[in-house]
Amino acid sequence: DTQMTQSPSSVSASVGDRVTITCRASQGIDTWLAWYQQRPGRAPKLLVYTASKLQSGVPSRFSGSGSGTDFTLTISGLQPEDFATYFCLQLGSFPWTFGQGTRLE
Amino acid sequence: QAQLEQSGAEIKKPGASVKLSCKASGYSISDYAIHWMRQAPGQRPEWMGWINPDNGNAKYSQTFQDRVTLTTDRSASTVYLELNSLRSEDSAVYYCARLVIIPLGALDIWGQGTTVTISS
Numbered sequence: 001d002t003q004m005t006q007s008p009s010s011v012s013a014s015v016g017d018r019v020t021i022t023c024r025a026s027q028g029i030d031t032w033l034a035w036y037q038q039r040p041g042r043a044p045k046l047l048v049y050t051a052s053k054l055q056s057g058v059p060s061r062f063s064g065s066g067s068g069t070d071f072t073l074t075i076s077g078l079q080p081e082d083f084a085t086y087f088c089l090q091l092g093s094f095p096w097t098f099g100q101g102t103r104l105e
Numbered sequence: 106q107a108q109l110e111q112s113g114a115e116i117k118k119p120g121a122s123v124k125l126s127c128k129a130s131g132y133s134i135s136d137y138a139i140h141w142m143r144q145a146p147g148q149r150p151e152w153m154g155w156i157n158p159d160n161g162n163a164k165y166s167q168t169f170q171d172r173v174t175l176t177t178d179r180s181a182s183t184v185y186l187e188l189n190s191l192r193s194e195d196s197a198v199y200y201c202a203r204l205v206i207i208p209l210g211a212l213d214i215w216g217q218g219t220t221v222t223i224s225s
Contacts, residue, residue, distance in 0.1 A: 032210060034210075034211040034212070042217075043200060043215035043216060043217050043218055044150075044200075044202075044212075044215050045215075046209075046211055046212065046213050049209045049210055049211035049213075050209070050210050050211070053209075055209070055211075055213070087149060087150070089150075089211075089212070091210060091211065094164070094166075095152050095166040095167070095168070096140075096152040097152065098142075098149045098150045098151070098152070099149065100149045101149055
């Protein structure tokens with residue numbers, strides 16, 4: 001199985017800050033990686049697909065990069081609604097696997 | 106607007122089975138595969154398997170291979186997940202999600218989740 005190591009597990013930040021979250025895959029997955037935002041009690045929301053493409057309707061302060069084994073999600077200029085949990089999902093090989101999540105607080 | 110609507114919360118005893126539903130609206134369920142994940146409290150999500158609603162072909166994670174069955178009723182635009190031999194570790198929120206291979210290569214729409222509680 002492809003293991004996904006996500007860091008940090010939590011980060012304290014303030015409105016206006018820039019935050020970077022990383023995911024590392026235990027084996028190469030090309031750009032088969034997606035980033036999701038999850039609020040308590042809510043379904044995950046797709047932010048970025050194929051590592052760097054922004055999903056329609058997602059603010060441009062979100063950006064993704066990377067390929068192979070190392071990926072990042074950056075939020076530039078945090079807004080109050082961005083305080084949530086973020087996780088990555090690798091779709092490069094079955095079984096698909098998730099990062100452990102980053103809580104932005 | 107495409108949506109996935111999941112069935113309500115379930116409380117089951119150890120050893121029992123549970124069958125969850127995921128109803129598609131706003132698009133044809135035959136057009137996209139449906140994947141199932143679960144998330145225990147404080148844990149990362151766990152992928153369980155997927156089904157092609159058009160032909161009923163399903164693939165399962167080895168973790169659940171012996172206990173899970175995915176089925177579809179196209180006339181009802183609904184996919185079902187059945188999990189057998191339930192144990193306490195199966196307590197989690199179960200999600201279905203739609204896979205859009207082109208152009209996204211990602212799960213773009215998720216159901217609201219179904220909470221399953223296993224308790225004697």
